[in-house]
Amino acid sequence: MARANDEVAALFAEYADLISITGGDAFKARVYEKAARSIGGYHADVSTLDAKGLKEIPNVGKSIAEKVVEYLRTGRVSAVEELRAKIPAGVRRLTAIPTLGPKKALALYEELGISSVEELTDAIHEERLRDLKGFGPRTEERILHGIALLQSSGDRVLIDAAMDVAEGVVEELSRVTGCRRCTYAGSLRRLRETIGDVDILTAAEDSGPLMRTFTELPYVMEVIAQGTTKTSIRTTKGLAVDLRVVPPDSWGAALQYFTGSKAHNIRTRELAVHQGLKLSEYGLFDVESGEKIVSETEEDVYARLGLPWIPPTLREDRGEIEAGLKGELPDLIEESDIRGDLHTHTDLTDGLAPLEEMVAAAAERGHAYYAITDHAPNLYMQRMTDERMLAQRERVRELDGEYGRRGKRRGMRLLHGVELNIDPDGGVDWPDDFLAGFDLCVASVHSHFNQEREALTRRFVRACENPYINIIGHPTTRIIGKRPGIDADLDAVFAACARTGTALEINSHPDRLDLSDEHILWAKRHGVKFAIDTDAHSVLHLAHLRYGVGTAQRGWLTKDDVINTWPQARLQRFLRKGRTA
């Protein structure tokens, strides 16, 4: 799992923090931050690159390339070691406390010798911060509050939880008199896999009524900050929500600004500066005259900068600006492109709803095809048998006859599949002759996650080489916030998928989103095809598709990359794979 890139990125992120804390050049700190991001997201493994290759990574120049080489050779970077020697690791940890940044952390360390969250808590209780310049009673309170947040969950939440809150707030605020426009922005609009806080943007002449309604919502636990243009609250579940109110004629610039990402915004503002313009949330202005040029729509803002409108899911400074300037933005997959779901369960195994209900719900969603893929016998707790599976197939064929003929839309074809269990050797539940009876096979790893890297890699490659396995389900098996992904040689796995015609799943469940956006970008370079599936265990889960599609967009996928956007005939050819029959 851990590419050298991730280690180097973490090291440079730490170095950037240490530079800030020690009062070093802020621009230098920012360069290291940017380099850390570029390296972490770079497609090639840095351990395979020489100094020249390293310098092709954006934001990596001579000095940083040398540090990468030093790290790869010796496992350490002397410049980082020097700063580490000056500042205990606990001081950097202090900056993780909300409202406490590098300046205050350094003051606490230098004046009071505080180098851990525990020591800071004690010092506040002993009133030792009182004499420190810049630290008053309110600051003490804010820090204690921040520590409490840090120590409770305080972390990022899954996308579906954030989406529920955001859609609720937008609905409430949209009803307020004077609210001209209202939507969610930020990382949620970019459909990141986890969300730190929810950003809501509204356009109105007068912000008063919106701010009042917002702070009086029933699930508001505390008002963190309140002003005329910005108010922040925290919900009873601990999620922070920011509301910004802008004048209606600033809507486009504001939406662009509050959607981010920060890195994308820095790039767009730089583009503006180079054209003698200034971009802020209030509009795009001529620097000399101060006159507003555009800001009513996002399209206007991007167009004036020489860019096409860039879909929010691409706004991460991962090459979208360059692609936009060259007119080479991808034609991203949309949820409406999806023709069917290829990984779903019923109550025959661990699903909650019976076959008939799942199929009816799928038809309601307008799918052209739909695969039932219950678990196979080797996941012992599911008590699957050959007989039960064959009986289900018979029922699926009956329903297929029914739904295939139905007049509404063009009918829906049902596929009978299975989710096989990839055992520690890469084998699966059934021999070829039984597998041949399925319309498609998903195969996934459900246990033995901690095998040696070589064994894990062999396991996946062997699964790909099975002529009956069409899709690798939730490939890294991660559970966001709970279980890391497996440590296989993903280059080898992705290459095997491409070579054998095995698709990789983008599992849409919010706690998986597996593959992740970065893995998708990586796999696509190998020429892999993908399947965006819900892995639904209930009717409600079918709606998770939007998150899988969002993740695919973040991985720059087009319709053609995703097999379940294809017409059924093309899909069937793909599913035949290397089978001889």
Add this chain to the structure above:
DNA sequence: GCCGTTTTCGGCCCGACTGTTTTCAGTCG
């Protein structure tokens, strides 16, 4: 420390809110 249609030096995004410092620094996004 990186970068370049203002290219080898001199810039490097911009604004809101908070608390304490009576005019601004720190933090955040």
